[in-house]
Amino acid sequence: MxxxxxxxxxxxxxxxxxxxxxxxxxxxxxxxxxxxxxxxxxxxxxxxxxxxxxxxxxxxxxxxxxxxxxxxxxxxxxxxxxxxxxxxxxxxxxxxxxxxxxxxxxxxxxxxxxxxxxxxxxxxxxxxxxxxxxxxxxxxxxxxxxxxxxxxxxxxxxxxxxxxxDIGLAIHPPLLYLGYVGFSIAFSFAVAALIDGRIDAAWARWVRPWTLVAWIFLTAGIAMGSYWAYYELGWGGWWFWDPVENASFMPWLSGTALLHSAVVMEKRSALKIWTILLAILTFSLSLLGTFLVRSGVLTSVHAFATDPERGIFILMILCLFIGGSLALFAMRASTLEAGGLFAPISREGALVFNNLFLTTAAATVLIGTLYPLVLEVITGEKISVGAPFFDLTFGPLMVPLLFALPFGPLLAWKRGDLLAAAQRLYFAIGAVMLTVIVAVAVTSGTKILASLGFGLAVWLLIGSLTDLYGRANFAKVGWRKGLSRLKGLPRSAYGTVLAHFGVGVLVLGVVTVSSFETEDVLSMAPGDSVDVGGYTVRYEGIAPRRGPNYEEQVGTFALSRDGRDAGTMESAKRFYPARQAPTTEAGIRTRWFSQLYISLGDPADDGSSTVVRIWYKPFITLIWIGSILMALGGVISLADRRLRVGAPERSRQRTAAMAKV
Structure with a gap:
């Protein structure tokens, strides 16, 4: 019933x-x-x-x-x-x-x-x-x-x-959907504004909190999905440029641009048409991701295998809402005011620069994701666009954006002074130079790109904190009054700094693990040992174990560090009889920000040895810690009363009531 x-x-x-x-x-x-x-x-x-x-x-x-x-x-x-x-x-x-x-x-x-x-x-x-x-x-x-x-x-x-x-499934999809679907509110606000033919700074004030909520959840959802795939699939990677991963990443890039564009529109009544377009495109990319996952056109561990009827139905929805909203935008765009003017060197200009690179990066990911599908439809030829393409296209687009990121908050609205902003970043510049020199010396010049990457991470970390230091003006007013000034800053200022700081933490994790991780693939018999990442890993053997709805073969590994016992790790191969499907359960040991990762392969025919893959991943957890800090920065910004929906109106009502009293 x-x-x-x-x-x-x-x-x-x-x-x-x-x-x-x-x-x-x-x-x-x-x-x-x-x-x-x-x-x-x-x-x-x-x-x-x-x-x-x-x-x-x-x-x-x-x-x-x-x-x-x-x-x-x-x-x-x-x-x-x-x-x-x-x-x-x-x-x-x-x-x-x-x-x-x-x-x-x-x-x-x-x-x-x-x-x-x-x-x-x-x-x-x-x-x-x-x-x-x-x-x-x-x-x-x-x-x-x-x-x-x-x-x-x-x-x-x-x-x-x-x-x-896996427990990750209890967290990842709901977070991802709250992000995906949350951008529908920005889309609805944009279409509603086009229907009315009127858009102003108040519209941006109303739509920004909803956009921020969706961005927070999508950031957390992507991070959780990355970590779930990392430990559950047993392949040791944290990002694979899988088409379905890209489907969630594209609206995140566009949504980040929308969030910054809405700030300009709210503060300076500028970028109105661009903000409306971004609101439409962001949810359109969410709809596109829904189509890719559920139409059956992609083969992915993330995708749902569905029949063509479902794919055609979703494609019709896609065409209706994306085509309809863009057609309405084309009809109404000429009637909307362009907004205020500003100099190229200004905070508005920095945010436009940010949007330009974010949307170009989203377009690059979109092309790399859809090109194989379009080519297959036209020629019947199947190709794959993988990590090399995205690394060579997406990476170079991000470097100038990340380099410019600390400048934005230091520039004045409407007309800024780039030289003055650079002078405020002198400590960050010195720290970057020192970091690069030390990294080059330690690596004997064999890791130039990694050294520059470390410099970029330090630039983001210290540069993000420079804005707070400048607002407190410690150099002129002293530490006591400076701390008092910091306490009086709006929460959105702290949220912005924390989100940008999180980007720096993420970059540090990506650069370190990409440049210095080690991988060993070897056949190990019980009693064999190998030195990895400062650990001595000894294979103890494999034993059967039964779970509630699966059977598994569990490999045990004894760890020692500097001659001292460091505990044991387990890695398993599971088999689910009902589904007749195997899985790999990786063993992971975390020490500070680094991880030892062990994955079991196939046993030898005579059972005397087992193929084992062992990775040492330095600072890899910083990738997800940085993502969490970014989402937490969004939460802190959302807690600012000025960003709550309707707060400005209620504030005016309260002020008027007090005036009458």
Missing amino acids: IVEIGLYALILALSLSLVQSLLPVIGARTGDARLMETGTVTATGGFVLLALSFSALTTAYVTSDFSVANVFENSHSLKPMLYKVTGVWGNHEGSMLLWVMILAFFGALVALFGRDLPATLKANVLSVQAWITSAFLLFILFTSNPFARLAPAPMEGRDLNPILQ
């Missing part, structure tokens, strides 16, 4: 979404306040119904109701409870239901917390959001029904894909 309730709730959610698609926008056109207010009720009700539908599917998984085809295909009665729950979104149908529920969730947030929005803008935003929701609900009901029944009901399920039975 609960399954039928879930299906009915899904159908009712579609009905409410269709109502929300029409009535608020009609009310905005006719000035009918009652019609506009229907958006608030329908957006909230639609989310409640979708949450009920998702809860019903979750109940079917938890109770192992194999009469539901989706549960039968992706669950097993012996699977641990955690993976029964995460299995809800570990498949196409369930993940699409989560996708749409998050979409409705953001619409409900706008309905409930957008009280300070102009009534017509709010109505148009909710209607545009409902257009997207309706399209994907139709997609689910007609091609991807998660509640389809099987008769007769099987006694046991086929189990979840083994590589998805």
